[in-house]
Amino acid sequence: MATEKPAARLELVNERMLQFGGKWQYASAPESTEPVKLEKKYNLFINGKFVAPKSGRYYPTINPATEETLAEVADASDTDVDLAVRSARQAYEKYWRKLKPSERAKYIFRIARMIQERARELSILETMNGGKPIRMSRDDDIPLAAAHFFYYAGWADKLEYAFPGRNPQSLGVAGQIIPWNFPLLMAAWKIAPALACGNTVVLKPSETTPLTALELARIVQDADLPPGVVNIVTGFGATGAAIVNHPNVNKVAFTGSTEVGKIIQRAVAGTGKKLTLELGGKSANIIFNDAAIDQAVEGIINGIFYNQGHVCCAGSRLFVQEGVAEKVIRKLNDRIQTLRVGDPLDKNTDVGAINSKMQLDKITELVKAGKDEGCVPHQTRCTLPKKGFWFAPTVFTNVAMSNRIAQEEIFGPVLSVLTFRTPEEAVEKANNTPYGLAAGVWSDKGAKLFKIANKLRAGVVWGNTYNQFDPTSPFGGYKESGFGREGGVQGLLPYLSLE
Ligand code: NAP
Numbered sequence: 001m002a003t004e005k006p007a008a009r010l011e012l013v014n015e016r017m018l019q020f021g022g023k024w025q026y027a028s029a030p031e032s033t034e035p036v037k038l039e040k041k042y043n044l045f046i047n048g049k050f051v052a053p054k055s056g057r058y059y060p061t062i063n064p065a066t067e068e069t070l071a072e073v074a075d076a077s078d079t080d081v082d083l084a085v086r087s088a089r090q091a092y093e094k095y096w097r098k099l100k101p102s103e104r105a106k107y108i109f110r111i112a113r114m115i116q117e118r119a120r121e122l123s124i125l126e127t128m129n130g131g132k133p134i135r136m137s138r139d140d141d142i143p144l145a146a147a148h149f150f151y152y153a154g155w156a157d158k159l160e161y162a163f164p165g166r167n168p169q170s171l172g173v174a175g176q177i178i179p180w181n182f183p184l185l186m187a188a189w190k191i192a193p194a195l196a197c198g199n200t201v202v203l204k205p206s207e208t209t210p211l212t213a214l215e216l217a218r219i220v221q222d223a224d225l226p227p228g229v230v231n232i233v234t235g236f237g238a239t240g241a242a243i244v245n246h247p248n249v250n251k252v253a254f255t256g257s258t259e260v261g262k263i264i265q266r267a268v269a270g271t272g273k274k275l276t277l278e279l280g281g282k283s284a285n286i287i288f289n290d291a292a293i294d295q296a297v298e299g300i301i302n303g304i305f306y307n308q309g310h311v312c313c314a315g316s317r318l319f320v321q322e323g324v325a326e327k328v329i330r331k332l333n334d335r336i337q338t339l340r341v342g343d344p345l346d347k348n349t350d351v352g353a354i355n356s357k358m359q360l361d362k363i364t365e366l367v368k369a370g371k372d373e374g375c376v377p378h379q380t381r382c383t384l385p386k387k388g389f390w391f392a393p394t395v396f397t398n399v400a401m402s403n404r405i406a407q408e409e410i411f412g413p414v415l416s417v418l419t420f421r422t423p424e425e426a427v428e429k430a431n432n433t434p435y436g437l438a439a440g441v442w443s444d445k446g447a448k449l450f451k452i453a454n455k456l457r458a459g460v461v462w463g464n465t466y467n468q469f470d471p472t473s474p475f476g477g478y479k480e481s482g483f484g485r486e487g488g489v490q491g492l493l494p495y496l497s498l499e
């Protein structure tokens, strides 16, 4: 051993570790659920109060890692949505639009601070309801949600400096619909800029992950926001459609699938409602021969297995330059054997539960299509829990551009590996998709990174890293990944008219 170079020694250690089942053994370190006080039943948050739905309907929301019912949640009807929109309208006309911007900012700062104060409880609840590893809700989702409120609170009284020479005006009532992959964070992305710009909101979380949005409603109540400034209605697709179609909504902000985004775009056409769509993706990670390979492998792993691949900008297509393809694939296959899949509340877990049975069926179907089309799967060897929804991290090689797994969004822990010879070929292949949300480029040469980044038709391009988020940086898509930006100064624009 003493005469070996460090890199060779590391390889040997990795090899030995693989012989022992691929994982360092850690004692389990589960986070306690004690800080979370669940109610049996959650009502709608309208006009500053929790009210029973006029529909009289409730549905169970579960923990996808155990299939246990956590609580019953209200299913809002058109009448309930109408009440929420009325309350938002009244709050807009009566208080919020008239409030001094610096006073608006104080409320938003207060929400940010209260999210920080309750961060532990919110992280645990996010993991229980959504299935993502606690490490991620604790280190990413909840801190970033607070950071978004802090950031946009700062803009509330500076809007005229953001757009010099223009006269920024609020729009009115914003109808906001979000998905299940980053429940509280997506709520923050929507609510924080809307409030900072002087609008009031009606927000609908996803049917499978309503609980942190309902806790946010409690925070809004505790922060003493004027009643009706924020309304949160839970339910299914029909509840979302009722928000989109309500004549008194001035702006629609949607994050979710391209399929539903298209329905919403048609519904809003000709109504004068302002629209932003943040939709699906099939993002490319491009690795050049001159990249730092070990870092790149970590980046690929982070890009696709982070949050079980339930990330709109997941690096689900990997393009490797031929000179390093064999090495990268070998290292990837070794690395996936070290991923810990299981209890999302365990602080050692890397890959948690799939969010729903429906999503698991979709992943299973596409992976089968990959195998049927001749692609070769390499999977993490792990025992999946009996209860709950799980999918072992999977890397596919022998993939062609025309295969379904290289074309369609899987939204799960499944990576398709393809190769290229020249930079031109990498760009052409990466852009050959109906989507355009994100991309990653890995190279030792800064000039090459910038050159390639400029040619990629993607809203975000990361250089020698992946899945980095910050409230000051705009995020959004090209083509079928949607339009409009969230985050940064650009994220104010969807919530203002510039006279
Ligand atoms: P989804 O089915 O499109 O649902 C998104 C939201 O829209 C949910 O709250 C959903 O309610 C609601 N909805 C469903 N049908 C509707 C309709 N006809 N009118 C109005 N609202 C309706 O998407 P998902 O399955 O929850 O999320 C996964 C998708 O979101 C992926 O495609 C992913 O790429 C995309 N996504 C994109 C971004 C981004 O920033 N670009 C971020 C996250 C996710 P229900 O929950 O009751 O169905």
Ligand code: MG
Pocket (backbone or CB within 6 Å): 237
């Ligand atoms: Mg849905």
